[in-house]
Amino acid sequence: MRRYELSDFEWSIIHPRLPNKVRGVARVDDRKVLNGILWRFRTGSPWADVPERYGPYTTCYNRFVRWRKAGVWDRLLAAVSKAFDGEIIMIDSSCVRVHQHAATAKKGADDGCMGRSRGGLTTKIHALVDAEGRPIDLVLTAGQAHDGKPAAAMLDALQPDAILLADRAYDSDAIRTLVAERKAWANIPPKKNRTGSFPFSAWIYRQRNLVERYFNKLKHFRGIATRYDRDPQNFLAAIKLASVRIWLKSYESAS
Known part of the structure; x- marks a missing residue:
């Protein structure tokens, strides 16, 4: 597993809570794309610099924004923090x-x-x-x-x-x-x-x-x-995604 990427434990919690209705042509694997999104925010690099191993950078950006608009990041944070x-x-x-x-x-x-x-x-x-x-x-x-x-x-x-x-x-x-x-x-x-x-x-x-x-x-x-x-909603979504990972790491270390 490369640096910054989701562990199997983290993915097991996140995966069931991602949209699963796939329409049209086959798309890039969700775990790969999410690792690309995390890479972008962890390094602070431009979206265009997301490595090709995570799929097209436009896919990483578009899926991050689409999931933000669909409330995915909000639901993830609410789910992992429910038992605070x-x-x-x-x-x-x-x-x-x-x-x-x-x-x-x-x-x-x-x-x-x-x-x-x-x-x-x-x-x-x-x-x-x-x-x-x-x-x-x-x-x-x-x-x-x-x-x-x-x-x-x-x-x-x-x-x-x-x-x-x-x-x-x-x-x-x-x-x-x-x-x-x-x-x-x-x-x-x-x-x-x-x-x-x-x-x-x-x-x-x-x-x-x-x-x-x-x-x-x-x-x-x-x-x-x-x-x-530029968009404060995208920035807040990134903070929530990073916060989800902080929660998951606390669970993983306790297990």
């Missing part, structure tokens, strides 16, 4: 630089989840992860967006008696109220200008490094550590 550990949930974000090839949005169009921050033109990846640092939900915004903006929608996975770990950027009345309404506990360090006091455990908070480890694993994919895709 809900006792502790962590939320955080990380910015990635937008390559000049992706920064071609027309004036008057939406921002394409690109914005100016300290790193120049960036996209921010917001992630909700479980107690093992495995992703449950993912959202993209422009790089300058406040961390708390997409948090409310992402906290649907929060269960009663769970603990939410987050940094000071998430210290707001709205988030604390939302967590309390779900009968969970927001273990968030208060901002320095906060009035009043909140229960906070520094010992439990130390586990928040697991969400940072998730981002480190994610950025091993060079095509994610730098955004080359």
